[in-house]
Amino acid sequence: MLGINMADPGILCYQHCGPKVFCLALSEKCPCCSMSLGSTNMKLPPFRLPYPFVEPRPCSIILKPTEGDFLNDYYNFMDLHIGVTTSTGVIVEYDKDGIRRTYNKGKNSPWAQSLLVDTICDGWMEHWDAVLDETCMQKRWLSDEYQEITHNCYTFVLAFLRNLNYSRLSSAAQSKTLFCEKYICPRTTAAGKYISLYRKIRDNGHYIHPTDKTV
Numbered sequence: 001m002l003g004i005n006m007a008d009p010g011i012l013c014y015q016h017c018g019p020k021v022f023c024l025a026l027s028e029k030c031p032c033c034s035m036s037l038g039s040t041n042m043k044l045p046p047f048r049l050p051y052p053f054v055e056p057r058p059c060s061i062i063l064k065p066t067e068g069d070f071l072n073d074y075y076n077f078m079d080l081h082i083g084v085t086t087s088t089g090v091i092v093e094y095d096k097d098g099i100r101r102t103y104n105k106g107k108n109s110p111w112a113q114s115l116l117v118d119t120i121c122d123g124w125m126e127h128w129d130a131v132l133d134e135t136c137m138q139k140r141w142l143s144d145e146y147q148e149i150t151h152n153c154y155t156f157v158l159a160f161l162r163n164l165n166y167s168r169l170s171s172a173a174q175s176k177t178l179f180c181e182k183y184i185c186p187r188t189t190a191a192g193k194y195i196s197l198y199r200k201i202r203d204n205g206h207y208i209h210p211t212d213k214t215v
Ligand SMILES: [Zn+2]
Pocket: 016, 017, 018, 030, 031, 032, 033, 034, 035
């Protein structure tokens, strides 16, 4: 289901006289050449950048900042928290309080703006729920076992994925580093670009992408 996400700031991109301009709303004049935007032809008409964050969907691995939201509060990988959703969209996470289940509260949920790490095909949903239940029952996920660096939300999700035995997702989950490289980094890098662009626009009104003058 595609719809406009309420938290999407709606970043626009266009080219008037040369460089790419990013903004939240079109101004009357081009910030590069100061000519009116209305009457002249654009090299590239405005289009909206895809918003990288989603509401959690069933049977997925999802990321969010430990505190706050991606657009305003996220700085680096250390700030991330990872969770799993069930086939009915309940969010299951492991933290210092042990296993926690959050029922999706729509846009008020702390997970409302999540980054999707991966999801599975429909035929696997029952198996996914069963393995998730089994994994949650293990004593190693009691709150006493929690260690901030070595036995945390990420350890839990990887253990679940290994138990799941689902193609490449489970083989990458054999190693924290490999999973990070194959699944986490590509997502956070793409999201990081969007976030830094958003913050530049928020702070300056627009952002002009520097171009190589020889091109
Ligand atoms: Zn211009």
